[in-house]
Amino acid sequence: MTTESTNLTSIASGLRFPEGPIAMPDGSVILVEIESGHLTRVAADGAKTVIANCGDGPNGAAIGPDGKCYICNNGGFNWQDSDGYLRPIGQSDDYKTGRIERVDLDTGKIETLYTRVGDYRLNGPNDIVFDRHGGFWFTDLGKVRETDRDVGAVYYALPDGKTIRRVIAPLLTPNGIGLSPDGSILYVAETASSRLWSYDVTAPGEVDIAPWPSPNGGRLVAGLPGFQGFDSLAVDSAGNICVATLFDGGISVVSPDGNSVEHVEMPDRYCTNICFGGPDLSTAYITLAGTGRLVSMQWPRPGLPLHYLNDEME
Numbered sequence: 001m002t003t004e005s006t007n008l009t010s011i012a013s014g015l016r017f018p019e020g021p022i023a024m025p026d027g028s029v030i031l032v033e034i035e036s037g038h039l040t041r042v043a044a045d046g047a048k049t050v051i052a053n054c055g056d057g058p059n060g061a062a063i064g065p066d067g068k069c070y071i072c073n074n075g076g077f078n079w080q081d082s083d084g085y086l087r088p089i090g091q092s093d094d095y096k097t098g099r100i101e102r103v104d105l106d107t108g109k110i111e112t113l114y115t116r117v118g119d120y121r122l123n124g125p126n127d128i129v130f131d132r133h134g135g136f137w138f139t140d141l142g143k144v145r146e147t148d149r150d151v152g153a154v155y156y157a158l159p160d161g162k163t164i165r166r167v168i169a170p171l172l173t174p175n176g177i178g179l180s181p182d183g184s185i186l187y188v189a190e191t192a193s194s195r196l197w198s199y200d201v202t203a204p205g206e207v208d209i210a211p212w213p214s215p216n217g218g219r220l221v222a223g224l225p226g227f228q229g230f231d232s233l234a235v236d237s238a239g240n241i242c243v244a245t246l247f248d249g250g251i252s253v254v255s256p257d258g259n260s261v262e263h264v265e266m267p268d269r270y271c272t273n274i275c276f277g278g279p280d281l282s283t284a285y286i287t288l289a290g291t292g293r294l295v296s297m298q299w300p301r302p303g304l305p306l307h308y309l310n311d312e313m314e
Contacts, residue, residue, distance in 0.1 A: 276303020
């Protein structure tokens with residue numbers, strides 16, 4: 001089912017491929033601008049303030065237990081600006097590596113926590129979610145070059161900068177990642193396949209791997225037909241997985257059993273992410289990256305409270 005979004009409120013424009021929105025308690029939204037390399041705060045009136053210049057390609061973002069912002073930096077893209085859309089077109093010419101960063105929101109100080117896991121380099125970290133134990137899951141989508149591309153993976157790490165492991169691999173361009181309301185299920189969205197996978201969480205940083213013929217150890221929740229691509233995601237309080245959807249432009253709302261998929265249309269082919277905020281978490285903040293906008297709308301269900309940001313609302 002497709003629903004046309006007719007009640008969008010425009011908050012800010014002129015953003016350079018926004019992603020990773022975080023609705024803050026003060027009414028502002030912190031997000032990344034991948035093309036400019038900035039971590040930016042957008043006030044409720046649309047005023048923009050650069051918190052930190054991460055450089056390269058800050059992508060996913062989340063608030064950790066220490067109140068700092070944890071960034072998945074994909075290492076950078078090359079860019080094309082045409083037909084009214086800014087879009088990434090592969091690994092940047094000056095690419096060195098992907099990384100996980102921590103930013104002090106008060107000072108803008110940036111720390112690099114992780115660039116590799118043993119023999120595995122972080123190629124293109126993309127999206128991130130913290131669990132109730134203080135650790136975080138993140139996807140590494142990898143990078144695309146002229147004649148080849150990286151295999152993707154899901155990692156689990158602690159904020160100490162010392163504890164990280166590769167948990168799920170291989171994956172085909174893993175992008176969005178999130179947890180069910182009780183934390184027992186990990187969801188991973190793949191861009192290239194337009195498929196949403198689930199994994200039972202058996203312990204902090206551990207999941208149950210399904211046997212063959214699963215291509216990645218996950219259970220298929222839902223897949224989209226035609227030419228579409230899953231991007232980042234958020235989970236609402238009813239357990240629905242709300243996945244930003246590329247090319248078709250919107251939010252795909254998938255029920256936990258995968259039997260219901262609703263598409264909420266957006267006026268941008270590069271709808272990249274969604275988060276929930278407001279006093280009752282019923283306001284959806286959505287990044288329309290191709291046209292550089294942050295918009296909001298009332299959502300039919302409250303969002304899921306995030307650990308270390310609005311736990312007190314649980």
